[in-house]
Amino acid sequence: MDSIPNIGEVAAIGAAVVWSCSIVAFKYFGDGISSGRLNLMKNSIAGFLLLVTSFALSVNWPTESKVWLWMSISGVIGLAAGDTAGFFCMKVLGAQASAALQLLIPPFTVLMAIISIHETLSLTQQLGMAITILCIGGALYFRSSFPRWQGLDRKLMFKGILAGVFSAACQGVSIVSARHAMSVEVDPFAGTTIRLGASVVALVLVAQLTNLRRKRVVDMAGEVVQPLTFLKFSGIAAASFVGSYIGLTLLSISATHAKAGVTASLAATVPIWIIPVSYVFLGERASWRSVGCTVFALVGVFLIFI
Numbered sequence: 098m099d100s101i102p103n104i105g106e107v108a109a110i111g112a113a114v115v116w117s118c119s120i121v122a123f124k125y126f127g128d129g130i131s132s133g134r135l136n137l138m139k140n141s142i143a144g145f146l147l148l149v150t151s152f153a154l155s156v157n158w159p160t161e162s163k164v165w166l167w168m169s170i171s172g173v174i175g176l177a178a179g180d181t182a183g184f185f186c187m188k189v190l191g192a193q194a195s196a197a198l199q200l201l202i203p204p205f206t207v208l209m210a211i212i213s214i215h216e217t218l219s220l221t222q223q224l225g226m227a228i229t230i231l232c233i234g235g236a237l238y239f240r241s242s243f244p245r246w247q248g249l250d251r252k253l254m255f256k257g258i259l260a261g262v263f264s265a266a267c268q269g270v271s272i273v274s275a276r277h278a279m280s281v282e283v284d285p286f287a288g289t290t291i292r293l294g295a296s297v298v299a300l301v302l303v304a305q306l307t308n309l310r311r312k313r314v315v316d317m318a319g320e321v322v323q324p325l326t327f328l329k330f331s332g333i334a335a336a337s338f339v340g341s342y343i344g345l346t347l348l349s350i351s352a353t354h355a356k357a358g359v360t361a362s363l364a365a366t367v368p369i370w371i372i373p374v375s376y377v378f379l380g381e382r383a384s385w386r387s388v389g390c391t392v393f394a395l396v397g398v399f400l401i402f403i
Contacts, residue, residue: 105355109363112347117196117370119340121378123184124192126332129323132184135333137300140176142334143341144293147286150342156284165291167277172292175271177299183264189249189257192375193383196368197236198261200394203365203401204229205269213273225400228393236390285349293341362402366395 127135151158159165187195204226210216218226237258275288323329351360368391375381 103355105351106359106363108347109351109355109360110366112344112351112364113366114370115339115344115347116364116367117374119336119344120187120192120196120367120371121374122332122336122339124187124375125378126329126336127184127188130325130329130333132181132188133300133304135184136177136181137297137304138330138333139180139337139341140293140296140300142337144290144297146338146342147290147293147345151284151286151290154286156287158287159283159291163277164283167274168283168288168291169295171271171274172295173299174274175268176292176296177303179264179267179271180296181300182260182267186257186261186264189253190261191381192371192379193368193381193387194236194257195261196371197233197387197391197394198258199265199268200229200365200368200391200398201233201262201265202268202272203361203398205266206272207269207401209269209273210276214276222401225397225402228397228400230397232390232394232397236387236394285345289341289345359402362399365398369395 123135123139130138159168183195183199186198190198207216207218207222207226211218271292275292348360348364351364355363372383372388372391376383
């Protein structure tokens with residue numbers, strides 16, 4: 098594999114593309130399924146696949162309790178709370194807007210790193226954070242940036258935006274939490290399996306405590322609740338396989354063969370790739386404002402990782 102030119106960069110772009118496709122698939126097949134239930138299905142399927150792979154490859158599981166603790170915390174915050182909020186945002190605002198809001202993850206990650214582990218920022222990184230936040234804010238300020246928002250109830254739209262920002266913040270906290278476990282080398286498959294397992298436990302507990310499984314006619318995102326058909330389940334399972342399994346594998350290849358900053362920057366191009374994919378499969382149109390703000394926000398992300 099080392100003989101393949103730019104394999105690391107190609108793998109990072111491939112991860113961004115498959116993540117874009119999986120987001121659109123979750124949106125398409127997840128209509129009528131609550132955000133919490135959809136996330137539980139996604140994490141359960143992905144966790145099972147990664148667990149089987151981890152045992153098949155005989156990966157080295159961490160032996161320190163500290164690693165398990167921080168990985169579990171990372172999973173509960175990022176994969177349980179963060180992804181559930183992300184699905185809610187996607188259902189309300191659409192795939193393009195929810196993906197654009199995920200560009201706030203790097204600024205939140207940097208902010209949490211400054212607070213918790215006292216990292217410092219260069220002037221270039223500070224500029225990148227400012228550009229990213231301003232561009233995402235600009236896209237949200239002009240409702241015409243996302244044609245899907247036309248006619249959307251303002252209260253519901255505000256809830257969707259808050260959910261997207263909360264999701265990005267959770268992912269930032271999750272990343273920094275995972276870094277606390279990196280005092281020893283952790284296999285990416287083992288680490289992700291632990292995080293997914295913890296998230297599944299958390300989601301099941303929340304479902305029991307809040308009785309999320311009771312029957313509703315309309316869910317919190319304003320969608321009419323629909324039964325889980327075989328077609329929906331198959332689509333969600335395929336999206337979980339592509340997004341969590343194939344995406345992780347490609348990201349691991351990229352991290353091995355490319356610089357960390359390059360991997361992170363190219364993997365962050367999901368909002369660009371999702372524009373044509375969501376247009377073809379979901380009929381979501383993109384305005385020049387949304388494309389322009391997304392591109393400039395990506396420039397900010399690139400500056401953060403330089």
